[in-house]
Amino acid sequence: MTNQSGRNDLAGENTVTVFGGTGFLGRRIVSRLLDKAVDVRPVSRHPHNYKSDNASGKKPSQQIEADILDSSSITAAVTGSRTVVNAVSLYVERGEQTFERVHVEAAADLATASRDAGVEMFVQISGIGSDPKSRSNYIRARGRGEEVVMAAFPGAVIVRPAIMAGPDDAFITRIARLVRILPIYPLFGEGGTLLQPVYVEDVAEAVSRLASGQYSTDASVFECAGPRIYSYQELVQEIATHLNARIRLVPVPFAVWSMVASAAEFLPAVSLTRNQVDLMRSDNVAANDLPGLKELGIQSRGIEELVRIIAHGG
Numbered sequence: 341m342t343n344q345s346g347r348n349d350l351a352g353e354n355t356v357t358v359f360g361g362t363g364f365l366g367r368r369i370v371s372r373l374l375d376k377a378v379d380v381r382p383v384s385r386h387p388h389n390y391k392s393d394n395a396s397g398k399k400p401s402q403q404i405e406a407d408i409l410d411s412s413s414i415t416a417a418v419t420g421s422r423t424v425v426n427a428v429s430l431y432v433e434r435g436e437q438t439f440e441r442v443h444v445e446a447a448a449d450l451a452t453a454s455r456d457a458g459v460e461m462f463v464q465i466s467g468i469g470s471d472p473k474s475r476s477n478y479i480r481a482r483g484r485g486e487e488v489v490m491a492a493f494p495g496a497v498i499v500r501p502a503i504m505a506g507p508d509d510a511f512i513t514r515i516a517r518l519v520r521i522l523p524i525y526p527l528f529g530e531g532g533t534l535l536q537p538v539y540v541e542d543v544a545e546a547v548s549r550l551a552s553g554q555y556s557t558d559a560s561v562f563e564c565a566g567p568r569i570y571s572y573q574e575l576v577q578e579i580a581t582h583l584n585a586r587i588r589l590v591p592v593p594f595a596v597w598s599m600v601a602s603a604a605e606f607l608p609a610v611s612l613t614r615n616q617v618d619l620m621r622s623d624n625v626a627a628n629d630l631p632g633l634k635e636l637g638i639q640s641r642g643i644e645e646l647v648r649i650i651a652h653g654g
């Protein structure tokens with residue numbers, strides 16, 4: 341049903357609600373949806389943190405304050421949505437905010453509330469390497485989160501990004517900063533872990549195409565990764581080369597990194613987490629047999645372009 345201005349008269353008929361819509365990935369999903377003229381609601385505990393940087397200059401119709409741990413607030417937030425995206429993160433456990441509580445129980449609650457509210461599509465942002473049987477609390481919670489979402493919302497779509505890069509990321513930007521100031525660069529282990537970094541905007545575009553219905557799909561799992569696989573050592577070297585930095589790479593055992601991360605998690609501004617160290621122990625590359633950016637019609641950008649984007653701040 342449309343009015344004379346062509347706008348939809350049924351409130352929420354086409355609304356996409358993005359939990360975590362103020363975050364590194366989430367706010368870019370919101371921007372990409374706004375660029376597609378989709379009615380979108382970013383949801384987070386601090387909605388005033390939402391920064392609009394979409395090309396069209398459009399703003400969300402509503403910014404909703406809700407906590408994914410509070411079932412009454414999530415029910416209110418999803419009501420009237422056609423699609424719900426869960427892009428909530430938790431990288432460090434604090435108090436009741438545990439990986440199990442946020443990535444498993446709350447993800448299931450959000451999927452259940454969405455199904456009960458008549459939402460048509462649910463997109464769960466997870467991560468490459470998620471594994472319900474992992475020994476790492478974090479990686480196991482991400483894998484179990486996928487399972488409980490699929491059970492609560494049949495037909496849910498899981499999007500697993502590789503390590504994402506962008507001007508404010510916590511990985512490539514840090515490497516780019518450190519290779520310019522350090523003569524010696526400490527590697528995770530021997531630096532042999534395989535990685536396939538992806539531009540955060542490419543992942544946001546993929547999620548927005550799925551969430552807006554621009555691409556209808558029968559696939560339930562997408563793995564979104566960049567165009568090239570690097571060992572960690574090659575990646576650091578490649579970034580240094582693009583920045584004309586000369587560095588010597590030095591292996592540092594994972595046990596040392598775990599100790600450093602355990603201490604760093606007590607600092608107010610956490611710069612390294614144990615889950616980051618856990619993730620660096622295993623290869624993080626897209627599976628050949630799952631659809632990803634290419635199948636969604638997106639040409640992913642390579643590390644040279646990412647370093648240039650990061651170096652210029654956007």
Ligand SMILES: NC(=O)c1ccc[n+]([C@@H]2O[C@H](COP(=O)([O-])OP(=O)(O)OC[C@H]3O[C@@H](n4cnc5c(N)ncnc54)[C@H](OP(=O)(O)O)[C@@H]3O)[C@@H](O)[C@H]2O)c1
Binds near residue numbers: 427502503
């Ligand atoms: N960053 C990467 O390289 C990467 C790679 C692979 C997968 N992922 C996955 O991508 C997703 C998004 O990650 P990100 O890096 O964009 O995270 P982020 O920047 O930390 O953003 C997290 C978002 O979730 C919101 N949030 C956190 N706790 C919440 C709660 N209890 N209730 C409601 N909202 C809450 C935050 O806002 P408030 O704090 O204001 O509530 C924020 O909007 C996560 O699932 C993450 O695991 C990330």
